Amino acid sequence: MISVSVDSHFVHKMWNDYELIKMVDGGIPFHMASDQAGNVGRAFGVYDENQGIELRGRFIIDPDGVIQGMEVLTPPVGRKIGETIRQVQAFQLVRASKGAEATPAGWEPGKPTLKPGPGLVGKVWEVWKPNE
Amino acid sequence: MSEQPQGCARVTGTVSSETAPTTEQVELTTQKQEIKMTARVGQKAPDFxxxxxxxxxxxxxxxxxxxxxxxxxxxxxxxxxxx
Incomplete structure (x- = not known):
């Protein structure tokens, strides 16, 4: 996990030491990166030139350095980490199966996966119930 | 990961352009004098x-x-x- 904003590493220190440590035991456990010129944000398409800030972009990057998932929110709405973790677990399962399995909408660990192939065409309804 | 020097320079993040930019990106870069890459799913993340x-x-x-x-x-x- 790496967090990135346009604040300096000095401000990151103050935010962690003064406020975040009161919400997270031991303080922030990952690198809080500083991108004051917005170079990294521009490369990821989340730098807002007008406001000079970075939008709430979240990128899931696999062990090969490939982006598997991305989500970008405007500033006033915060994220929910549970959904990000669910997506990482799903991508990890797909990767472990070398692409043989896929996870249907709403999939959670322990629930059935799909094995795409000729036999599954038109038969998804038999193996996956949206309401279960 | 090296120790950050304790100076007062306004340090910032930099993108290492490991992946070769496309012709269109090169044009954008020369025009605007800045790195232009767009992150997309299924493609390599820009290294920084x-x-x-x-x-x-x-x-x-x-x-x-x-x-x-x-x-x-x-x-x-x-x-x-x-x-």
């Missing part, structure tokens, strides 16, 4: 190096140091901005 605060120390963080692991990169508008 940035100064960072980590457990009491000033250091550097480099995305490609995490190859072999799953990584989350999260951007946010700013420290102390409530949400």
């Amino acid at each position: 190096t940035a100064p960072a605060y980590f457990k009491g120390d000033f250091t550097q963080v480099k995305l490609s140091d995490y190859l072999g692991k799953w990584v989350l990169v999260c951007f946010y508008p700013g420290d102390f901005t409530f949400v």
Whole structure:
């Protein structure tokens, strides 16, 4: 996990030491990166030139350095980490199966996966119930 | 990850253009004198190096140091901005 904003590493220190440590035991456990010129944000398409800030972009990057998932929110709405973790677990399962399995909408660990192939065409309804 | 020098320079994150830019991107770069890459799913994430605060120390963080692991990169508008 790496967090990135346009604040300096000095401000990151103050935010962690003064406020975040009161919400997270031991303080922030990952690198809080500083991108004051917005170079990294521009490369990821989340730098807002007008406001000079970075939008709430979240990128899931696999062990090969490939982006598997991305989500970008405007500033006033915060994220929910549970959904990000669910997506990482799903991508990890797909990767472990070398692409043989896929996870249907709403999939959670322990629930059935799909094995795409000729036999599954038109038969998804038999193996996956949206309401279960 | 090396120790961050304790100077007063306004250090910032930099993108290492490891992946060769397309012709269109090169034109954009020359026109605007800045790096233009757009992150997309299914494509390599732009590699970057940035100064960072980590457990009491000033250091550097480099995305490609995490190859072999799953990584989350999260951007946010700013420290102390409530949400």
